[in-house]
Amino acid sequence: MTLSAATAMAADVTGTWTAQATGQDGSTMQLAFSFKQDGATLTGSVQGPMGDAMAITNGKIDGDKFSFDVSFNGMTINHQCTVEGDTIKMTTKSDSGDFPGMQLTLTRKTDAPGKPTAPTAPAQAPQ
Numbered sequence: 001m002t003l004s005a006a007t008a009m010a011a012d013v014t015g016t017w018t019a020q021a022t023g024q025d026g027s028t029m030q031l032a033f034s035f036k037q038d039g040a041t042l043t044g045s046v047q048g049p050m051g052d053a054m055a056i057t058n059g060k061i062d063g064d065k066f067s068f069d070v071s072f073n074g075m076t077i078n079h080q081c082t083v084e085g086d087t088i089k090m091t092t093k094s095d096s097g098d099f100p101g102m103q104l105t106l107t108r109k110t111d112a113p114g115k116p117t118a119p120t121a122p123a124q125a126p127q
């Protein structure tokens with residue numbers, strides 16, 4: 001039973017993740033993924049360098065794997081992902097031949113190395 005609980009917790013992707021994407025012309029752009037996990041359901045958004053954030057749809061999580069879709073310029077882009085700690089390996093595929101699929105590596109955004117920790121109670125001032 002302990003192993004099952006550990007496996008279920010392994011894919012907690014709630015938070016902000018970032019990646020560098022390379023366009024067909026060789027230019028790079030920063031992407032930010034905001035994920036909210038609720039059991040096996042994933043919601044959130046994807047933010048590119050320009051424009052509004054795009055909502056995630058059809059988000060599903062199963063162990064260390066998850067998937068979701070994003071609609072962009074009249075096409076749907078499917079994302080297949082595997083999470084390992086603070087890294088996500090992502091493969092995208094579009095329903096349009098005009099937008100080639102790509103491989104991305106996302107990293108969890110934190111203020112300090114490692115996972116964020118719970119805040120500690122403030123120290124009391126000497127009296």
